[in-house]
Amino acid sequence: MLYRTEGIVIRSIDHGEGNKIVTILSPSIGKQGIVIRGARKPKSRYASLAQLFTLGDFSFYKGGGLGSLNSGEIIDSYRGLREGLDQAAYASYLVELCDRAIQDEDAGAFLYHQLHAGLTAISEGKDPRIVARLFEMKIAAIAGYAPMLDACANCGREDGTFYFSAAGGGALCALCRHRDPRAMELEDGVWKLLRVFSAMDMRRLGNIAVKESTAKQLETVMRRWFDHHMALNLKSRHFLDQWERGEDFFKPVP
Numbered sequence: 001m002l003y004r005t006e007g008i009v010i011r012s013i014d015h016g017e018g019n020k021i022v023t024i025l026s027p028s029i030g031k032q033g034i035v036i037r038g039a040r041k042p043k044s045r046y047a048s049l050a051q052l053f054t055l056g057d058f059s060f061y062k063g064g065g066l067g068s069l070n071s072g073e074i075i076d077s078y079r080g081l082r083e084g085l086d087q088a089a090y091a092s093y094l095v096e097l098c099d100r101a102i103q104d105e106d107a108g109a110f111l112y113h114q115l116h117a118g119l120t121a122i123s124e125g126k127d128p129r130i131v132a133r134l135f136e137m138k139i140a141a142i143a144g145y146a147p148m149l150d151a152c153a154n155c156g157r158e159d160g161t162f163y164f165s166a167a168g169g170g171a172l173c174a175l176c177r178h179r180d181p182r183a184m185e186l187e188d189g190v191w192k193l194l195r196v197f198s199a200m201d202m203r204r205l206g207n208i209a210v211k212e213s214t215a216k217q218l219e220t221v222m223r224r225w226f227d228h229h230m231a232l233n234l235k236s237r238h239f240l241d242q243w244e245r246g247e248d249f250f251k252p253v254p
């Protein structure tokens with residue numbers, strides 16, 4: 001049967017002699033693996049279509065699980081994502097989250113539009129750390145692990161001081177804080193952004209400028225949340241860990 005859909009390449013691996021298998025994320029059929037014959041040959045018209053992050057129009061035959069490309073066109077190659085090392089690193093993280101953190105049945109139009117907006121935001125030069133944190137919040141919600149942020153996750157109390165606890169399910173009030181020795185005190189600005197992120201659609205992200213300390217706390221919070229609830233061990237994340245902790249790749253060691 002012949003299918004046709006737009007989709008974003010979220011994974012691309014070599015396959016056999018000169019071929020590639022890509023996984024696309026599409027609004028209509030979710031995640032789909034497609035064999036692109038000859039895509040690794042330099043003269044192939046589909047070499048760029050098979051690249052990570054490419055947004056394309058894919059037409060493919062499918063009998064069993066894997067599809068086989070019939071024809072395809074690039075809609076947007078997101079060249080901006082390939083220009084800077086940090087942009088490419090964050091974009092890789094977003095697509096790897098879609099590939100690994102989301103079950104096939106949860107990969108629908110909403111996830112597709114979040115990814116599309118996230119890649120666009122990074123390529124437009126928005127702070128990729130903010131894009132990544134907001135995207136992580138969307139991924140956590142789609143996967144069914146959204147943190148509770150507006151009230152104590154243990155007793156439901158809605159006012160007072162809160163502490164963030166990955167093991168405790170999000171916010172813990174002062175009385176319940178003892179349930180998690182690792183519960184963190186957060187800047188007010190971090191609480192505010194976490195709540196904004198949990199309610200906001202990626203497509204509405206403007207330019208958000210944050211203090212360095214706020215960016216760091218947000219990173220720690222989301223990192224702990226993912227480590228506790230989803231434990232993914234992503235390749236792209238190892239690179240970002242070094243990047244976000246400011247380990248300098250390019251400065252000489254004193």
Ligand SMILES: [Zn+2]
Nearest residue numbers: 152155173176
């Ligand atoms: Zn409580």
